[in-house]
Amino acid sequence: MGERMNAPARPMIRCKRVTKVFGPAAAGSGPAVDEALAMAHDGVGRAEIQQRTDATLAVYDVSFDVLPGELFVVMGLSGSGKSTLVRLLNRLIEPSSGVIEVDGRELGSLDDTELRELRNRRMSMVFQHFALLPHRTVRQNAEYGLKIRGVPDEERREKGEWALEQVGLADRAEAHPGQLSGGMQQRVGLARALASDTDVLLMDEPYSALDPLIRRDMQALLARLQSELRKTIVFITHDLNEAMLLGDRIMLLKDGRPVQVGTGPEILAAPADDYVADFVSDVDRTRVLTAADVMREARVVVRPDERPADVLRRLGESEATGAYVLDDDRRILGVVRDDWLARAAATGTDSISRAGLDGDYLTTEPDRPLIDLVDQVGRNVVPLAVVDEGSRLLGVVPRAAVLASLAAPGRS
Known part of the structure; x- marks a missing residue:
């Protein structure tokens, strides 16, 4: 069956x-x-x-x-x-x-x-x-x-x-x-x-x-x-x-x-x-083209129990200034920024508290056309988030990915 x-x-x-x-x-x-x-x-x-x-x-x-x-x-x-x-x-x-x-x-x-x-x-x-x-x-x-x-x-x-x-x-x-x-x-x-x-x-x-x-x-x-x-x-x-x-x-x-x-x-x-x-x-x-066509895997995602010092190091390696914090089901809890992480690391904070979460981010559905997204990408410390119906993170839309996708393909 x-x-x-x-x-x-x-x-x-x-x-x-x-x-x-x-x-x-x-x-x-x-x-x-x-x-x-x-x-x-x-x-x-x-x-x-x-x-x-x-x-x-x-x-x-x-x-x-x-x-x-x-x-x-x-x-x-x-x-x-x-x-x-x-x-x-x-x-x-x-x-x-x-x-x-x-x-x-x-x-x-x-x-x-x-x-x-x-x-x-x-x-x-x-x-x-x-x-x-x-x-x-x-x-x-x-x-x-x-x-x-x-x-x-x-x-x-x-x-x-x-x-x-x-x-x-x-x-x-x-x-x-x-x-x-x-x-x-x-x-x-x-x-x-x-x-x-x-x-x-x-x-x-x-x-x-x-x-x-x-x-x-x-x-x-x-x-x-x-x-x-x-x-x-x-x-x-x-x-x-x-x-x-x-x-x-x-x-x-x-x-x-x-x-x-x-x-x-x-x-x-x-x-x-x-x-x-x-x-x-x-x-x-x-x-x-839609968000799903141009989205990329997020370079850095963070669990709330991670040490700020470790997250800050990963952000530096990825040349990023912020990252999405996700729960066990990949739902977005918020964004953590490098400046908060630096302060938390200096004071010996051992995890990311609610106080460290920033709500300054935007989300979109995967089938949203790019014409609806071009004025949203690049406006926040993290790329535009693509989420499913359960608000789970599927990927992100960096500004560079949008610009690359809008360029006409080369011809032989």
Whole structure:
């Protein structure tokens, strides 16, 4: 039983060596496609493949897993293959080769009835241009996926109302899409996906048509909903700042091929090549990196029963002027300063008393972004403390660590 509980979760989505080639004159197969696949296998680039075969290598040899509850971002410039990939994930188009699984079931093995069932009950899609029904009310749009599924009226209305409340549109339920702003229309699209209560959300550049301020509001809304609902989301974007803000992990595509997969901080710290480095050079790192990403182990921590003379010597060796005093559970009792230690050592004090503890320090949660911390580091005799929910010390954020993390990585 224990081994099962500790086993890794089965991926909700699994792509294994997925390739899609669009043949000339919309042909799905044939000599040109076969030749394009052979050339791609030999490392020939997309432009040369198209010139020689008139076939388009949309995506090539793409493999990744998305775990239950993960927000996985597929990011790339226009033409990188990201929108083709999201259409492969719900089998709107068929792959030329490779395997796609959803919750352990291979999409290619599903018949038409099973595929409709998958799209109705397991996957929802949020589109860039909203895809709302203009002659239906906001409520009817939110309930539409449930209606075509045949959900009874009362249950449908209850779920629709809940979804509209989640996106802040409960008071506009009887309005029509044409009466709403672009941001509100996108909220309706998101409400429709939430009301359908599917395991997976596919979001194809849902915010790219929105004004910057509205876009930030929608990003914040999605981040809040994801923290509460933990849906499995594949989010398509061409904006790396958006990818870094929202994604648990990110896959970057270039000319249909995966370039790098990792968390935002991993990609910032070690871009796979110059192509990725060019992207991350413009990222607002203060909004991506968190306290946990830059924290260091505290050079000196102190127990209250230690002799002041011993602590003073350790501070001198570390070139520090103060240290956190911790109890047996690593909770912070306070800070002890070198000047107090010097006086206590001179008088022969044998431990650190309450009178020696200074409350002049600051703490933060590990997931706090650096933009919230830059004005706090370096203000006290000790570095900013990173603590867990039980107020236990996890590490510290020295000013030098923040400055180093904000510097763009070097390129080869």
